Amino acid sequence: AQKITQTQPGMFVQEKEAVTLDCTYDTSDQSYGLFWYKQPSSGEMIFLIYQGSYDEQNATEGRYSLNFQKARKSANLVISASQLGDSAMYFCAMIHQGGSEKLVFGKGMKLTVNP
Amino acid sequence: DAGVIQSPRHEVTEMGQEVTLRCKPISGHDYLFWYRQTMMRGLELLIYFNNNVPIDDSGMPEDRFSAKMPNASFSTLKIQPSEPRDSAVYFCASSPGTNFNEQFFGPGTRLTVL
Numbered sequence: 205a206q207k208i209t210q211t212q213p214g215m216f217v218q219e220k221e222a223v224t225l226d227c228t229y230d231t232s233d234q235s236y237g238l239f240w241y242k243q244p245s246s247g248e249m250i251f252l253i254y255q256g257s258y259d260e261q262n263a264t265e266g267r268y269s270l271n272f273q274k275a276r277k278s279a280n281l282v283i284s285a286s287q288l289g290d291s292a293m294y295f296c297a298m299i300h301q302g303g304s305e306k307l308v309f310g311k312g313m314k315l316t317v318n319p
Numbered sequence: 320d321a322g323v324i325q326s327p328r329h330e331v332t333e334m335g336q337e338v339t340l341r342c343k344p345i346s347g348h349d350y351l352f353w354y355r356q357t358m359m360r361g362l363e364l365l366i367y368f369n370n371n372v373p374i375d376d377s378g379m380p381e382d383r384f385s386a387k388m389p390n391a392s393f394s395t396l397k398i399q400p401s402e403p404r405d406s407a408v409y410f411c412a413s414s415p416g417t418n419f420n421e422q423f424f425g426p427g428t429r430l431t432v433l
Contacts, residue, residue, distance in 0.1 A: 239421065249410060249424035295362065305350055305414070306375060307422060309362040 206231045208296050208310035216316045217286050224271070225281040225313060227296030233257075236300050238279040239307065240270065243293040252294075255279060286317045321345070323425035325411050331431045337399040340428045343392055344413030352422060353386055353396050354410040362410075368394065401432045 207230040217223040229238065240252040255263040255270045263270045271280040283290055296310040324343040332338055344351045352367040366376040371388045379386070383402070388394040398405055408429050412422040 241424075247408065247429075248426050249412070251421040251423070254421060305352075305367060305369070306364050307352070308364075311361045 206233075206236075206298055206300060206308045208298055208308055210294075210296055210310035210313045212313045214314040214316065216318060219288060219317055219319050220285050222282060222284045223286055223315065225283070225294050225296075225315065227279045227281065227310060229277050229279060229296070229298050231277075231298065231300065233300045236298055238270070238272070239297040239299070240268070240279075240281045241295045241297060241309075242290075243295065243312070244289075245292070249295075253281065283315075288317050288319060291315060291317045323411055323413050323423055325409075325425035325428050327428060328426060329429045329431075331433065332401055333433050334402055335400045336432075337397065338401045338405075338430060338432075340396040340409050340411075340430070342394045342396070342411030342425060344394070344411070345415075345423055346392065348413035348415050348423070350414040350416065350422075351388060351394050352410075352412040352414070353394070354412065354424075356408045356410060356427070357406075365396070398430075401430075403432045406430055406432050 209228045236257045238255045242250045242252050253263050253265045253268045253270050255272045262272050267284045269282045293312045293314050295312045297307045299307050326341045353365040354362050356362045365378045366386045368388045386396045408427045410427045411425045414420045414422045
């Protein structure tokens with residue numbers, strides 16, 4: 205069974221600093237995808253970044269990058285130059301290719317950016 | 320472009336009442352998902368549809384929950400009878416297809432069952 209683990213319940217970072225949010229996953233599949241979503245206090249779920257298991261390069265989207273270490277089964281989100289608006293819950297998720305479109309989410313972690 | 324639309328945004332009801340949550344996916348998206356988010360269990364997939372057909376409903380907690388998708392632009396999630404433990408935020412999401420396309424979430428419906 206697929207499983208996503210986010211062990212950090214909460215993190216604090218100073219504005220303009222970089223921060224890494226941890227995510228480890230467990231799957232026996234060879235082909236899968238990894239996502240990060242942001243949930244601000246307003247409640248909506250916002251897609252941030254995607255990494256495929258066969259992608260050779262780490263995904264990047266603006267200030268977001270995904271540090272994908274396949275052998276260690278980790279998919280950490282790196283946010284560079286944190287902004288106050290980055291304060292939110294962050295969820296790591298995984299989808300398995302080949303039949304099911306089920307997205308399995310981690311428990312999430314709360315990031316607070318301090319001025 | 321309009322995103323995923325959900326209604327109502329908030330629902331407060333009494334135990335035993337029927338609750339119907341509504342969702343309009345993004346036009347052209349073939350997949351529709353219903354999720355439930357609680358503090359205890361996090362985000363859970365309840366059911367998803369492909370081209371209006373339910374594909375996986377293994378996450379539906381019990382027979383009190385049912386979901387339909389009568390056409391490509393509308394889906395409902397019904398709880399009958401509702402119980403206090405059903406209180407949660409219910410999200411609808413849609414996706415254009417396979418190949419790991421991102422899922423676009425609606426704003427959610429916050430359900431409170433008294």
